[in-house]
Amino acid sequence: PGHVQLLPPQNVTLLSKDFAMILTWAPGEGSPPDVTYTVRYESQDRLDKWMKVPHCKNIPRSFCNLTCALSNFYVKVRARVKAVWGRSQSPWVKSQFKDYYSDVELAPPVLNLNVEENFIHVSASFPLPTCVENLTWKYDLNLWEAGSEDKKKYEGHFRKDTVTINTTALRGNYCFSARALYESIALKHSEFSQPVCVLLNHKG
Numbered sequence: 001p002g003h004v005q006l007l008p009p010q011n012v013t014l015l016s017k018d019f020a021m022i023l024t025w026a027p028g029e030g031s032p033p034d035v036t037y038t039v040r041y042e043s044q045d046r047l048d049k050w051m052k053v054p055h056c057k058n059i060p061r062s063f064c065n066l067t068c069a070l071s072n073f074y075v076k077v078r079a080r081v082k083a084v085w086g087r088s089q090s091p092w093v094k095s096q097f098k099d100y101y102s103d104v105e106l107a108p109p110v111l112n113l114n115v116e117e118n119f120i121h122v123s124a125s126f127p128l129p130t131c132v133e134n135l136t137w138k139y140d141l142n143l144w145e146a147g148s149e150d151k152k153k154y155e156g157h158f159r160k161d162t163v164t165i166n167t168t169a170l171r172g173n174y175c176f177s178a179r180a181l182y183e184s185i186a187l188k189h190s191e192f193s194q195p196v197c198v199l200l201n202h203k204g
Contacts, residue, residue, distance in 0.1 A: 145174055
């Protein structure tokens with residue numbers, strides 16, 4: 001007893017989402033409810049050297065965030081996963097190769113507005129894994145009067161930069177929206193964030 005034919009995980013996919021590289025899978029058919037999973041990865045510059053991922057050993061969930069386990073963001077990697085239950089183990093199943101640098105998918109930044117009498121200071125915060133904070137993330141900012149199609153663009157600001165806008169001449173409801181940028185092999189950008197609108201120089 002305890003030695004069951006454990007079917008391997010299925011739909012094993014390495015995906016890049018919201019600045020992170022994540023391996024996902026679905027339980028193999030007929031898996032027991034308390035099955036766990038173990039993940040390893042290899043990079044293209046060291047093939048057949050499967051690296052352990054300490055935080056993804058015998059885990060109950062069906063995903064593993066690999067971002068901060070990767071030793072190099074500029075080399076393609078792939079991962080593999082196996083199911084473990086008691087003394088039974090399924091065969092490993094491999095994902096396709098991906099590289100963080102060129103495949104990373106960006107999430108829109110979150111805007112912080114600081115309104116003063118004649119100025120507004122806009123900064124963007126990014127939901128980044130700590131290990132990729134030093135890569136050169138940038139953002140584009142759009143400003144427009146609510147209801148107008150005419151957008152003023154502030155482009156290519158570094159992630160930690162604050163954009164200061166003189167609001168003396170602005171009257172009414174103004175909206176801000178931003179997108180994250182990343183220069184890899186081609187320029188990549190996220191969708192624009194949901195607009196944040198503020199009433200400026202409102203007499204009342």
